[in-house]
Amino acid sequence: MRCPICGSDYIEILKSKNESSKTQEIEKLILKCNDCETVFRKTLTHDKPTNFRVIISEHEKSKKDFIQIYPDEMLSVGDILKVGEENVKITSLENKRGARVNKTQAFNLVTIWASSQDIPARFGISIDYHGRVLSKKVDVERDFIITIGDVVKIEDVYFRINSLKTIERKMRKGFAVASVIKRVYGKPLPHKVPYRYDLTSNIVKSSD
């Protein structure tokens, strides 16, 4: 804010009063310029937060909810929102023309697509027995680190991880956090070799 007389931005708020209409929050201010002593009034208005639809995916399932957002708020894919008690990450934004965009002000939106950040990460494991592939699904802590080369036990199978598929790429070396991993590929090992961790209790039951 600037003084209408001298243009200074050294402004002091003498008085502020908040009012509210059906769709707007109105802030009435009495201000004083500390450079030229002019006292002046200013009214600020903000659109009130309104309900936006959010579809939250939790692995294979999804649910519909609503979130209150200021219509002029800028939203981007990757932002974390709080829906009730749940932290969700925006995965896509659908605007009024039916297009999916990476960034928009809320008033353009029809639906916010998001994924829950409060549930474990889920990924597949494929262990290749020369063409016959054993597949499992596991849930682990989102920040659990999987490193290529790790020796893992799952039920009575021992295997070494030789590659990973993440949301963005295929990896043959290095490591990734579970929350970005889609699938882990392994080569079977002889029984009872020393292993780094056991994922048996993390197996997702097929009824899920």
Ligand SMILES: [Zn+2]
């Ligand atoms: Zn002034």
